[in-house]
Amino acid sequence: xxxxxxxxxxxxxxxxxxxxxxxxxxxxxxxxxxxxxxxxxxxxxxxxxxxxxxxxxxxxxxxxxxxxxxxxxxxxxxxxxxxxxxxxxxxxxxxxxxxxxxxxxxxxxxxxxxxxxxxxxxxxxxxxxxxxxxxxxxxxxxxxxxxxxxxxxxxxxxxxxxxxxxxxxxxxxxxxxxxxxxxxxxxxxxxxxxxxxxxxxxxxxxxxxxxxxxxxxxxxxxxxxxxxxxxxxxxxxxxxxxxxxxxxxxxxxxxxxxxxxxxxxxxxxxxxxxxxxxxxxxxxxxxxxxxxxxxxxxxxxxxxxxxxxxxxxxxxxxxxxxxxxxxxxxxxxxxxxxxxxxxxxxxxxxxxxxxxxxxxxxxxxxxxxxxxxxxxxxxxxxxxxxxxxxxxxxxxxxxxxxxxxxxxxxxxxxxxxxxxxxxxxxxxxxxxxxxxxxxxxx
Amino acid sequence: xxxxxxxxxxxxxxxxxxxxxxxxxxxxxxxxxxxxxxxxxxxxxxxxxxxxxxxxxxxxxxxxxxxxxxxxxxxxxxxxxxxxxxxxxxxxxxxxxxxxxxxxxxxxxxxxxxxxxxxxxxxxxxxxxxxxxxxxxxxxxxxxxxxxxxxxxxxxxxxxxxxxxxxxxxxxxxxxxxxxxxxxxxxxxxxxxxxxxxxxxxxxxxxxxxxxxxxxxxxxxxxxxxxxxxxxxxxxxxxxxxxxxxxxxxxxxxxxxxxxxxxxxxxxxxxxxxxxxxxxxxxxxxxxxxxxxxxxxxxxxxxxxxxxxxxxxxxxxxxxxxxxxxxxxxxxxxxxxxxxxxxxxxxxxxxxxxxxxxxxxxxxxxxxxxxxxxxxxxxxxxxxxxxxxxx
Numbered sequence: 001x002x003x004x005x006x007x008x009x010x011x012x013x014x015x016x017x018x019x020x021x022x023x024x025x026x027x028x029x030x031x032x033x034x035x036x037x038x039x040x041x042x043x044x045x046x047x048x049x050x051x052x053x054x055x056x057x058x059x060x061x062x063x064x065x066x067x068x069x070x071x072x073x074x075x076x077x078x079x080x081x082x083x084x085x086x087x088x089x090x091x092x093x094x095x096x097x098x099x100x101x102x103x104x105x106x107x108x109x110x111x112x113x114x115x116x117x118x119x120x121x122x123x124x125x126x127x128x129x130x131x132x133x134x135x136x137x138x139x140x141x142x143x144x145x146x147x148x149x150x151x152x153x154x155x156x157x158x159x160x161x162x163x164x165x166x167x168x169x170x171x172x173x174x175x176x177x178x179x180x181x182x183x184x185x186x187x188x189x190x191x192x193x194x195x196x197x198x199x200x201x202x203x204x205x206x207x208x209x210x211x212x213x214x215x216x217x218x219x220x221x222x223x224x225x226x227x228x229x230x231x232x233x234x235x236x237x238x239x240x241x242x243x244x245x246x247x248x249x250x251x252x253x254x255x256x257x258x259x260x261x262x263x264x265x266x267x268x269x270x271x272x273x274x275x276x277x278x279x280x281x282x283x284x285x286x287x288x289x290x291x292x293x294x295x296x297x298x299x300x301x302x303x304x305x306x307x308x309x310x311x312x313x314x315x316x317x318x319x320x321x322x323x324x325x326x327x328x329x330x331x332x333x334x335x336x337x338x339x340x341x342x343x344x345x346x347x348x349x350x351x352x353x354x355x356x357x358x359x360x361x362x363x364x365x366x367x368x369x370x371x372x373x374x375x376x377x378x379x380x381x382x383x384x385x386x387x388x389x390x391x392x393x394x395x396x397x398x399x400x401x402x403x404x405x406x407x408x409x410x411x412x413x414x415x416x417x418x419x420x421x422x423x424x425x426x427x428x429x430x431x432x433x434x435x436x437x438x439x440x441x442x
Numbered sequence: 443x444x445x446x447x448x449x450x451x452x453x454x455x456x457x458x459x460x461x462x463x464x465x466x467x468x469x470x471x472x473x474x475x476x477x478x479x480x481x482x483x484x485x486x487x488x489x490x491x492x493x494x495x496x497x498x499x500x501x502x503x504x505x506x507x508x509x510x511x512x513x514x515x516x517x518x519x520x521x522x523x524x525x526x527x528x529x530x531x532x533x534x535x536x537x538x539x540x541x542x543x544x545x546x547x548x549x550x551x552x553x554x555x556x557x558x559x560x561x562x563x564x565x566x567x568x569x570x571x572x573x574x575x576x577x578x579x580x581x582x583x584x585x586x587x588x589x590x591x592x593x594x595x596x597x598x599x600x601x602x603x604x605x606x607x608x609x610x611x612x613x614x615x616x617x618x619x620x621x622x623x624x625x626x627x628x629x630x631x632x633x634x635x636x637x638x639x640x641x642x643x644x645x646x647x648x649x650x651x652x653x654x655x656x657x658x659x660x661x662x663x664x665x666x667x668x669x670x671x672x673x674x675x676x677x678x679x680x681x682x683x684x685x686x687x688x689x690x691x692x693x694x695x696x697x698x699x700x701x702x703x704x705x706x707x708x709x710x711x712x713x714x715x716x717x718x719x720x721x722x723x724x725x726x727x728x729x730x731x732x733x734x735x736x737x738x739x740x741x742x743x744x745x746x747x748x749x750x751x752x753x754x755x756x757x758x759x760x761x762x763x764x765x766x767x768x769x770x771x772x773x774x775x776x777x778x779x780x781x782x783x784x785x786x787x788x789x790x791x792x793x794x795x796x797x798x799x800x801x802x803x804x805x806x807x808x809x810x811x812x813x814x815x816x817x818x819x820x821x822x823x824x825x826x827x828x829x830x831x832x833x
Contacts, residue, residue: 377599395741427716
């Protein structure tokens with residue numbers, strides 16, 4: 001939205017293709033208008049920012065070719081290939097700004113594929129989009145500041161039996177605090193989530209080790225060991241899991257972006273310059289470039305727009321742009337400190353029981369991956385591992401298992417994480433129905 | 443340090459694997475040099491069809507020999523690559539296509555294969571999910587499929603157990619013959635041998651060129667895609683004789699599909715990107731043959747880097763310029779089925795200088811003269827990029 005507004009204001013009529021039916025992405029998701037939801041409660045002190053961006057976008061709609069509920073399933077030869085209710089279509093472009101966002105990074109654990117287990121983002125979508133809680137007794141587990149935010153949003157809207165299990169020990173959070181203070185506003189905001197949860201009586205346990213989710217046919221309980229090694233079992237009917245964010249990288253890759261390994265966030269991210277430029281007239285903004293949060297999304301969207309206008313010979317580099325660059329840079333650096341306070345517990349991958357399902361689409365276990373790696377001429381690279389074990393080969397194309405697949409493969413081969421490569425992106429970015437191909441003129 | 447062996451094979455694809463297997467099994471010292479991972483190029487990315495119907499008539503002795511090896515390999519070695527005797531259905535939707543079917547069937551029957559001709563009624567009974575307007579089809583129960591992703595590593599492991607050396611991430615930098623032996627410089631050191639096998643697939647033209655044998659090989663790949671899994675109802679692999687689409691359902695439930703025309707690989711020679719329009723054309727063709735599949739979703743698209751020649755025939759056999767050098771590359775999209783046969787024949791040629799299986803039609807010598815383009819070549823490619831490969 002931010003990039004589109006900037007382009008529209010500069011007199012360029014951008015085409016905005018959004019997979020969602022309502023603008024806003026994930027961070028600025030609009031609550032379902034058909035349900036009476038207290039949007040102000042959900043967004044808290046972000047509410048005004050939320051309203052402001054939406055009103056600016058709405059104000060520009062006559063200057064934007066806006067195509068909601070439309071999937072870009074492939075990018076090839078200077079065209080975005082789309083699918084919506086009318087069928088397949090293609091849109092040629094001079095410049096491309098990708099804002100694919102991110103999803104939760106997930107670390108599997110025994111039982112995580114039981115009905116009733118959601119990703120943290122899905123738990124928020126259920127709330128904002130459908131006005132639903134994912135359960136009555138809900139455990140928010142993993143390692144992410146968004147666990148606190150989601151728990152708070154749920155509590156504000158009336159959910160009562162809530163608990164947060166954070167796998168990062170308190171001492172590591174304290175160690176990360178000086179770095180976090182560099183962006184004191186965001187830090188204070190995070191602390192306020194924690195404080196509000198305490199005040200509301202929602203337990204938050206840090207430094208836990210998640211051991212498994214139990215249930216016959218659906219979630220009945222979660223087991224964990226606390227910071228002192230004592231074992232606990234919490235009865236619950238829903239679990240929301242999240243370990244920070246994982247950038248959606250398929251579209252940038254199909255558009256020709258190159259990738260580099262970010263050791264701080266421990267994932268492969270597109271190579272971009274300070275404006276988000278990833279190639280010839282190709283820009284990536286928001287969490288899809290590198291986790292940065294809502295403010296970075298707005299700023300990086302504007303940056304991408306001005307950068308692209310510059311590439312097309314339609315604007316000059318001004319002071320504004322340098323300010324924006326500094327802002328985005330600072331916000332993304334903050335995320336590196338945050339990644340220490342809310343650690344991705346990668347070493348867990350080594351100790352996952354063999355029977356743990358890693359790839360839920362193809363039912364591939366940690367044991368399958370380890371066995372493949374041990375074979376003579378066994379795979380030591382992710383695409384080969386996928387070819388041999390089918391891990392990452394199903395409906396989601398590795399979007400939810402590749403982080404764990406990489407960790408398990410690296411551990412099984414005794415290689416550093418950045419030496420096992422990354423899964424190559426292939427179209428379609430999301431599954432596309434066969435039937436629609438007949439109705440489409442080419 | 444220079445490493446000595448009897449035979450060096452350049453290329454760790456399926457042909458390299460079977461050649462190494464047949465040599466090593468006879469106690470012949472052999473080393474495979476693979477620039478990346480074994481079986482990661484067209485050997486691993488192809489459709490996985492082990493079809494005997496509709497082959498180049500000349501190819502049957504080689505093809506039948508290969509099929510016999512496919513049929514027993516898993517049992518005799520204990521390795522698995524999901525060999526499945528699914529049978530293969532060749533489908534016609536109009537009279538000219540039917541005439542083509544009959545022609546193919548006659549040739550195959552001449553080779554002793556049992557080919558059933560099924561008219562509309564019989565088809566409807568046996569394969570009720572086929573479209574109403576399906577005219578006729580031929581079925582061969584000996585046709586089969588295997589999982590290409592698993593096949594090459596499996597054969598390589600057996601070769602390794604027989605003593606073959608398999609070296610991955612070993613790119614060949616130079617190859618020359620010094621009068622008595624081959625010297626191969628690689629990113630992992632020097633190797634010398636008395637025989638050399640060029641099984642470098644789409645990259646084989648460059649190796650041949652180092653010995654002064656120029657061939658018009660070029661790289662391309664078919665658009666392929668796979669659907670999400672659903673109940674296993676389609677048993678045989680199926681192919682439209684007009685070449686529009688070929689598909690099979692694996693027991694896991696996914697339907698694997700390859701369509702045409704093929705696409706030329708990128709200039710780097712290492713990637714083939716599928717234009718989305720070709721995927722859509724393949725999807726439409728599939729829905730027309732099996733209307734039931736119109737509800738399916740496509741989850742992944744891919745292609746491969748395969749070596750092609752304008753007469754749509756591979757190059758197999760001894761070099762005509764250098765004693766001790768043997769070629770087996772550019773299989774024009776049908777190398778998977780014949781690979782075990784090629785391995786067996788090359789092993790015989792290297793060890794004894796003779797094989798009873800005829801391969802003369804695949805002699806590299808044919809490119810000394812102008813070779814006419816194959817009708818299939820003209821139909822199945824939309825971009826003509828053929829030209830002599832530069833070394």
